[in-house]
Amino acid sequence: MKSLLLVAHGSRRRESNEEIAQVANSLCEQVQDQFECTQHAFLELAEPSIPEAIEQLISQGATEVLILPYFLSAGRHVHEDVPGIIQAKQKEHQNVTMHIAPYLGESEDMIALLAKLSTHGGSKV
Amino acid sequence: MKSLLLVAHGSRRRESNEEIAQVANSLCEQVQDQFECTQHAFLELAEPSIPEAIEQLISQGATEVLILPYFLSAGRHVHEDVPGIIQAKQKEHQNVTMHIAPYLGESEDMIALLAKLSTHGGSKV
Numbered sequence: 373m374k375s376l377l378l379v380a381h382g383s384r385r386r387e388s389n390e391e392i393a394q395v396a397n398s399l400c401e402q403v404q405d406q407f408e409c410t411q412h413a414f415l416e417l418a419e420p421s422i423p424e425a426i427e428q429l430i431s432q433g434a435t436e437v438l439i440l441p442y443f444l445s446a447g448r449h450v451h452e453d454v455p456g457i458i459q460a461k462q463k464e465h466q467n468v469t470m471h472i473a474p475y476l477g478e479s480e481d482m483i484a485l486l487a488k489l490s491t492h493g494g495s496k497v
Numbered sequence: 498m499k500s501l502l503l504v505a506h507g508s509r510r511r512e513s514n515e516e517i518a519q520v521a522n523s524l525c526e527q528v529q530d531q532f533e534c535t536q537h538a539f540l541e542l543a544e545p546s547i548p549e550a551i552e553q554l555i556s557q558g559a560t561e562v563l564i565l566p567y568f569l570s571a572g573r574h575v576h577e578d579v580p581g582i583i584q585a586k587q588k589e590h591q592n593v594t595m596h597i598a599p600y601l602g603e604s605e606d607m608i609a610l611l612a613k614l615s616t617h618g619g620s621k622v
Contacts, residue, residue: 445513471619494596
């Protein structure tokens, strides 16, 4: 069973964390032909944590977990913190295959998405 | 003259800020039929600041500036800090029209972009 885990930074603002949950819900529908289960997790400041979400996916039967980092730049979180947590969980669960997808900011479609946003015209300040 | 200003949070890591400059460069090429000039700016921790970048665009002849917030969630930065800075600059330069585009995380194309990233398969941890 393949599962997708959207990992975001986490915020002190409840609304920001709820936005992530909504993104994960919408993504779930979009990828349901590839992943039987989609979950979200936060690196810090909010729950579920990444280890908690991975444990939950495994208890639901996940044998493969793809981690999708919802981060814009390749800082310490993307290079060290998230991979470190995943590596520790991978050691604990050697019968589960864990992979990390490219982080959001690395997407080749980002420029086209921004270009489209810029055709919106925007709101007067 | 229409100008586009990509506004990011800014980081203590030089590399993260350089990533933003690269995004703005790539975006510049993509939108050159709509905007004669594309610049980037940081809310904090890095330069140029938003006021500095707006002053530069105006000194280059900008009469319209569209601000594109490179933020994933609608926190205080998106709701208050960035609009507050833009409003102050708008008051100073009443002959320049300033608009704010939807922030990145609000893009209707975000889910499709994430779905595509999740087809990548990812790297083994």
